[in-house]
Amino acid sequence: MKAKLLEQKFGLADRTFVVTGASSGIGRAMAGFLAEAGANVVLVARRKQELESACIEIEKLSQCGYVVADLQDRGNLEQVATACTEAFGTVDGLINAAGINLRQPTDQVSLESWDKTLNINLATPFFFSRCFLEGMRARGYGRIINIASLQSARAFPNGLPYGASKAGICQLTRAMSEAWSKFGITCNAIAPGFFPTELTGPVFSNSDTRDWAANQTTIGRNGELDDLFGATVLFASPASSFITGQTLYVDGGFTAK
Ligand SMILES: NC(=O)c1ccc[n+]([C@@H]2O[C@H](COP(=O)([O-])OP(=O)(O)OC[C@H]3O[C@@H](n4cnc5c(N)ncnc54)[C@H](OP(=O)(O)O)[C@@H]3O)[C@@H](O)[C@H]2O)c1
Helix, strand or coil: CHHHHHHHHHCCCCCEEEEECCCCHHHHHHHHHHHHCCCEEEEEECCHHHHHHHHHHHCCCCCEEEEECCCCCHHHHHHHHHHHHHHHCCCCEEEECCCCCCCCCHHHCCHHHHHHHHHHHHHHHHHHHHHCHHHHHHHCCEEEEEECCHHHCCCCCCCHHHHHHHHHHHHHHHHHHHHHHHHCEEEEEEEECCCCCCCCHHHHCCHHHHHHHHHHCCCCCCCCHHHHHHHHHHHHCHHHCCCCCCEEEECCCHHHC
């Protein structure tokens, strides 16, 4: 009986999720969590080989497909969304995890890096989400999860466009919730602390910055990708039907200090 209730609230069987940035790091891990909870997943990123090997691993848990796409290309987003929908027929949820951090000193931030960062980190989560709106609205159900950051709330050196995009993600999440939650589509954001991925290579390859980051948490360590399991499945599942417009920091207490 209890197991049945848990399955009803947190199970994702028969649901299909699209995950961007799923060729590596946090997006790849989150796609695996969704599959563990029973969802079909469609992975999106540019690197075909990485997508293919992620797909082979995830297929041990659930059904998986992938679409190779450059999400910087705004004119192509509708086409990418159609390909994602065709994989399993419908899309119930989307994780917008594709992102970049180009790390330039503030005085040297170029127009190009500003545009690129704001485009992929902030514009794409909105415009790509909107591509799935019609289907979700028609079924009265949707789960959209954006990825925020410590830099949504804190300023770090060499991160100005990145921080601006990630602060924007929190407001984008509220605004999407304002517009779409009345149709059963919840929109939330997860703000990870420091997790070892390609994007945080410069932090983790230097023991000073790695230890500094760990020491800023109340728990005393940096994140491991499995630490994101609970928040991902919660926001993806029916259990979170009255939670929307929120940003949840999964940061070992970094922002509590
Ligand atoms: N790691 C952390 O500590 C941390 C903390 C807070 C927030 N985040 C956020 O978490 C998200 C995932 O980052 P990560 O740490 O997992 O880094 P990552 O391993 O570098 O992953 C970034 C992902 O984004 C994809 N991507 C980048 N540009 C793209 C484009 N133009 N089109 C399609 N896909 C693109 C990459 O795939 P391809 O290269 O194959 O296209 C890759 O799958 C980002 O939004 C990041 O800001 C990370």
